[in-house]
Amino acid sequence: xxxxxxxxxxxxxxxxxxxxxxxxxxxxxxxxxxxxxxxxxxxxxxxxxxxxxxxxxxxxxxxxxxxxxxxxxxxxxxxxxxxxxxxxxxxxxxxxxxxxxxxxxxxxxxxxxxxxxxxxxxxxxxxxxxxxxxxxxxxxxxxxxxxxxxxxxxxx
Amino acid sequence: xxxxxxxxxxxxxxxxxxxxxxxxxxxxxxxxxxxxxxxxxxxxxxxxxxxxxxxxxxxxxxxxxxxxxxxxxxxxxxxxxxxxxxxxxxxxxxxxxxxxxxxxxxxxxxxxxxxxxxxxxxxxxxxxxxxxxxxxxxxxxxxxxxxxxxxxxxxxxxxxxxxxxxxxxxxxxxxxxxxxxxxxxxxxxxxxxxxxxxxxxxxxxxxxxxxxxxxxxxxxxxxxxxxxxxxxxxxxxxxxxxxxxxxxxxxxxxxxxxxxxxxxxxxxxx
Numbered sequence: 001x002x003x004x005x006x007x008x009x010x011x012x013x014x015x016x017x018x019x020x021x022x023x024x025x026x027x028x029x030x031x032x033x034x035x036x037x038x039x040x041x042x043x044x045x046x047x048x049x050x051x052x053x054x055x056x057x058x059x060x061x062x063x064x065x066x067x068x069x070x071x072x073x074x075x076x077x078x079x080x081x082x083x084x085x086x087x088x089x090x091x092x093x094x095x096x097x098x099x100x101x102x103x104x105x106x107x108x109x110x111x112x113x114x115x116x117x118x119x120x121x122x123x124x125x126x127x128x129x130x131x132x133x134x135x136x137x138x139x140x141x142x143x144x145x146x147x148x149x150x151x152x153x154x155x156x
Numbered sequence: 157x158x159x160x161x162x163x164x165x166x167x168x169x170x171x172x173x174x175x176x177x178x179x180x181x182x183x184x185x186x187x188x189x190x191x192x193x194x195x196x197x198x199x200x201x202x203x204x205x206x207x208x209x210x211x212x213x214x215x216x217x218x219x220x221x222x223x224x225x226x227x228x229x230x231x232x233x234x235x236x237x238x239x240x241x242x243x244x245x246x247x248x249x250x251x252x253x254x255x256x257x258x259x260x261x262x263x264x265x266x267x268x269x270x271x272x273x274x275x276x277x278x279x280x281x282x283x284x285x286x287x288x289x290x291x292x293x294x295x296x297x298x299x300x301x302x303x304x305x306x307x308x309x310x311x312x313x314x315x316x317x318x319x320x321x322x323x324x325x326x327x328x329x330x331x332x333x334x335x336x337x338x339x340x341x342x343x344x345x346x347x348x349x350x351x352x353x354x355x356x357x358x359x360x361x362x363x364x365x366x367x368x369x370x371x372x373x374x375x376x377x378x379x380x381x382x383x384x385x386x387x388x389x390x391x392x393x394x395x396x397x398x399x400x401x402x403x404x405x406x407x408x409x410x411x412x413x414x415x416x417x418x419x420x421x422x423x424x425x426x
Binding site for chain 1: 334335336339356359391395
């Protein structure tokens with residue numbers, strides 16, 4: 001019994017520093033639109049990122065065409081094709097674009113996926129009602145890392 | 157680009173709209189001066205952005221599913237309702253009397269911006285003693301469509317100066333406000349990106365000359381305010397209420413962006 005408690009304590013001790021590395025949406029540091037370090041300290045998962053491109057609050061193909069995502073229907077053309085973005089941009093630049101594209105492209109129509117403040121009449125999801133309490137970012141820090149790692153696979 | 161299930165369309169198509177084989181609609185015309193080139197030189201009816209199948213339903217009134225609701229409004233026009241024992245027909249010879257009205261609405265009366273729903277509910281409450289209709293209910297929108305039909309083919313011509321100016325300014329400001337967590341304004345979608353696809357949707361200029369429109373997906377008439385509400389909700393924003401002063405102002409501003417297009421009421425959408 002005593003041993004188990006000790007083990008549990010160790011896990012917490014290990015989990016804490018990891019948690020502390022998570023960069024909050026309000027603390028992301030942009031340099032010329034790019035974000036240097038990982039938002040989580042955990043490497044992104046390109047397979048998970050690929051799914052976010054098509055689904056949920058990511059839904060990137062609503063505006064972007066991506067040949068690699070051929071199996072998903074209806075790619076929009078509000079934004080440029082993302083084919084080859086892994087060649088055009090560095091990891092840090094892609095992290096900046098996905099976190100808050102307005103840092104890289106002022107006035108762009110692309111939403112800020114890792115930002116929680118300064119919105120006009122923010123809603124509670126798609127209910128049309130006012131948001132309650134603090135907003136969650138559209139993507140979690142890890143989801144941003146997953147999407148960035150997927151974008152890096154898009155080479156010509 | 158065979159990989160896209162959506163057709164690779166860009167911009168409006170080049171079809172022309174002639175209703176019942178005789179009534180020719182202006183579906184594209186010079187942009188009103190007040191737009192100052194913001195949408196380019198030309199404004200287009202939303203009809204020009206729809207698929208051939210959807211377009212076809214507007215070519216003949218026998219195929220237009222909105223006409224069933226319009227027929228009910230004709231019946232209602234002659235039906236006594238409310239505590240005063242009156243129908244619309246007690247005071248009005250027929251809906252034809254209202255030719256041209258829809259093309260000029262919203263308008264300012266006694267310092268208030270008035271839309272057609274206000275006039276209709278005003279008559280129900282004040283002169284008929286009947287319960288007001290819900291803004292987007294089918295009885296209300298059926299009557300809005302019946303009255304709008306009397307202006308079909310006439311150019312949208314709303315007044316934006318004089319006492320309308322402050323309302324128009326308010327609507328314009330709303331049109332360019334980037335609402336919600338997605339921070340998208342009406343202009344982001346309908347001015348900057350009309351002709352483009354956003355997921356499966358072919359973006360039009362967001363004109364209101366066909367409203368109320370019959371939406372096949374919902375199988376009913378959709379009011380302007382309901383459409384505005386949906387578009388703002390889709391930006392993950394707290395929207396405004398149907399029948400709010402904000403939406404009256406937006407209705408005036410959006411109508412003015414279509415000055416010169418034919419009234420197509422009731423139009424059909426997917």
